[in-house]
Amino acid sequence: xxxxxxxxxxxxxxxxxxxxxxxxxxxxxxxxxxxxxxxxxxxxxxxxxxxxxxxxxxxxxxxxxxxxxxxxxxxxxxxxxxxxxxxxxxxxxxxxxxxxxxxxxxxxxxxxxxxxxxxxxxxxxxxxxxxxxxxxxxxxxxxxxxxxxxxxxxxxxxxxxxxxxxxxxxxxxxxxxxxxxxxxxx
Numbered sequence: 001x002x003x004x005x006x007x008x009x010x011x012x013x014x015x016x017x018x019x020x021x022x023x024x025x026x027x028x029x030x031x032x033x034x035x036x037x038x039x040x041x042x043x044x045x046x047x048x049x050x051x052x053x054x055x056x057x058x059x060x061x062x063x064x065x066x067x068x069x070x071x072x073x074x075x076x077x078x079x080x081x082x083x084x085x086x087x088x089x090x091x092x093x094x095x096x097x098x099x100x101x102x103x104x105x106x107x108x109x110x111x112x113x114x115x116x117x118x119x120x121x122x123x124x125x126x127x128x129x130x131x132x133x134x135x136x137x138x139x140x141x142x143x144x145x146x147x148x149x150x151x152x153x154x155x156x157x158x159x160x161x162x163x164x165x166x167x168x169x170x171x172x173x174x175x176x177x178x179x180x181x182x183x184x185x186x
Contacts, residue, residue: 002067004112006119009061009073011054016070018046024102032138037165062119064112072103072112076120079132096128117149125176134169150174
């Protein structure tokens, strides 16, 4: 297996990104999210959403290509939901957000996730001093991955629902300056 090549996603990557996304959910969240929900996830429906999203020139999606196949992807940019502090003041400065990082399970345990994480952090560091990400509570593999790279829970949680399935996400925060910088070197 060759080292991953990280590049901006193009519209033609939509099917491969959708496959990584759906397979990542189905295998990574088995036993955490309702299995019937995971079983009904559709690569075809996901690919349609990705085609729409990738049509935006500012999509911020990077893919990792291994042996001419998309093995994973990440998306980073400004957070869509800055949180108010205890006084109701919205975070200032608004943090960046590592919105997604998914690797096809066939590539788990390889350098793909590290390379994608490093690329996402580099993109965030160019624009923000701090960043956040959300991880499904109980996704031990993902939590361990991010914590080893300097991300820490900041106390925020949110409940998500899609149809009859629901789950809780925990927000992690990382400084993009100084020794607390999340890194991609595991």
